[in-house]
Amino acid sequence: MDPMVISSPFTINLSTAAEAVLAARAGSARAPYRDVLRARIVLAAARGEPNAVIATGLRIHVDTVRKWRKRYAAGGLDGLKDLARTGRPHTFTPVQVAGIKALACTPPAEKDVPLGRWSGAELAHEAVAEGLVASISQATVARWLAKDAIKPWQHRSWIFPRDPAFETKAARVLDLYARIRDGEPLGPDEYVISADEKSQLQALRRRHPGLAPGPGRTRRIEFEYRRGGTLAYFAAYDVHRAEVIGTIAEKTGIAPFAELVEKVMTTEPYASAKRVFWVVDNGSSHNGARSIERMDAAWPTATLVHLPVHASWLNQVEIYFSILQRKAITGGDFKDLDQLAKRVLAFQNRYNATAEPFDWKYTRADLNDYLHRLNKHDHELAA
CATH class of the missing domain: 3.30.420.10 (Ribonuclease H-like superfamily/Ribonuclease H)
Known part of the structure; x- marks a missing residue:
C-alpha cells in the first residue's frame, strides 16, 4: 500500500448475506442512485480499499466515503438508511390554517371588503386584521390554498334554469x-x-x-x-x-x-x-x-x-x-x-x-x- 494513503480506522467485514444484499443494490438499474452508491462504497471498503481510492474510483468526495463507511461500521445495513429529519417546526397551528382557508372561502362582500375576490396579499392582510395570526406572508397563504382541494379564487359562470319544462x-x-x-x-x-x-x-x-415562430420566439x-x-x-x-x-x-x-x-x-x-x-x-x-x-x-x-x-x-x-x-x-x-x-x-x-x-x-x-x-x-x- 502506498505509504501516503491513510488507512481508515473503520474496518468492514461483510457476512455472506450482507454481501449479497449490497451486491444486488450496487448492480441494480432501478434502485435509487444514493442506495447504489452507498452499497458500492461499502463493498469497496470491504475489499480493503482506502477511502481516497474509493472516492477517486466512484468520482465522489472522500468525505462521502468516510461518512458511509463509518455509518456501516456502526449500524450495518440499517446504518445506510437516511436519518429521520425533524424539519422546521410549524409556525402556524392547524386552527390558524383552517381559519385562513375558511376566510378564503368567504366572499369579500360578507366582510365589508370592496373586492370581487380575494388575492393572496388581501387574504394575508385580512387574516392579520381579524387577529387570526400575528403576521403572515402572501406566499404562505398562496401555498396553503394551492395544496387545498378548494380553489376559492376560481369561478365558473352559469345560468340557473328558468324553463318550467x-x-x-x-x-x-x-x-x-x-x-x-x-x-x-x-x-x-x-x-x-x-x-x-x-x-x-x-x-x-x-x-x-x-x-412566423422561430427559435426562442412564439408566433406573433x-x-x-x-x-x-x-x-x-x-x-x-x-x-x-x-x-x-x-x-x-x-x-x-x-x-x-x-x-x-x-x-x-x-x-x-x-x-x-x-x-x-x-x-x-x-x-x-x-x-x-x-x-x-x-x-x-x-x-x-x-x-x-x-x-x-x-x-x-x-x-x-x-x-x-x-x-x-x-x-x-x-x-x-x-x-x-x-x-x-x-x-x-x-x-x-x-x-x-x-x-x-x-x-x-x-x-x-x-x-x-x-x-x-x-x-x-x-x-x-x-x-
Whole structure:
C-alpha cells in the first residue's frame, strides 16, 4: 500500500448475506442512485480499499466515503438508511390554517371588503386584521390554498334554469342522442341533426403581416386590424354520422335557416329518411311554435325539437363551432368576407373527411343528478 494513503480506522467485514444484499443494490438499474452508491462504497471498503481510492474510483468526495463507511461500521445495513429529519417546526397551528382557508372561502362582500375576490396579499392582510395570526406572508397563504382541494379564487359562470319544462325538453334531446324517441329505439332510416347558426363572424384584416415562430420566439399576430364586415354560418351536424352541412348567409334569420333545412333535406340520406329530428335552441331563427309549424308544412319527415331556454350546452353543434373557431378563425387574417366564407366552408370539408361522432357522455342519469342538486340548492336557500 502506498505509504501516503491513510488507512481508515473503520474496518468492514461483510457476512455472506450482507454481501449479497449490497451486491444486488450496487448492480441494480432501478434502485435509487444514493442506495447504489452507498452499497458500492461499502463493498469497496470491504475489499480493503482506502477511502481516497474509493472516492477517486466512484468520482465522489472522500468525505462521502468516510461518512458511509463509518455509518456501516456502526449500524450495518440499517446504518445506510437516511436519518429521520425533524424539519422546521410549524409556525402556524392547524386552527390558524383552517381559519385562513375558511376566510378564503368567504366572499369579500360578507366582510365589508370592496373586492370581487380575494388575492393572496388581501387574504394575508385580512387574516392579520381579524387577529387570526400575528403576521403572515402572501406566499404562505398562496401555498396553503394551492395544496387545498378548494380553489376559492376560481369561478365558473352559469345560468340557473328558468324553463318550467327544462327536465322534459332536456330529457327528450338526451334520448335522441341515445337514439331513443318516446321510449323506442330509432330505426336505421331515422337521423338526429343538431343545428344552429354562428353569427357575427368577422373578417378581420391585420394592419401588418404576422410573424412566423422561430427559435426562442412564439408566433406573433398584429393586434390592430380593419373590420371587413360580418357573416353568419348556419350548420347542421349529424350527431351519429359526424357530418356537417353548412351554408353562409349575410345575417341570421328565418329565411337563411330555411335554406339550410332545404339543403339538408334534399340531400341523401335525409331526403329519403323516415324521420329527421332537428335539435335547435331558442334563437330567433327557429324559436316558438311557429317554427315547428313551418318545419312540418315544408318537410313532413322533419321534426323540430327545441332545447330548454339557456341550454345551448346540450346542443352538440356548439362543440363543432368551438373547434371551427379555434382551428380556422382565431388569429386569422382575412382580406374580405369572401375569403372568410371560403375558409369556413373549406374547414367544414376538411372536418368531414376525418370526423368521428363526439364522445357524448351526458345522459338522463346525469340530468337527474343535476336537477337533484338544483332542488337541494333551492331548499338550502329557502331555509
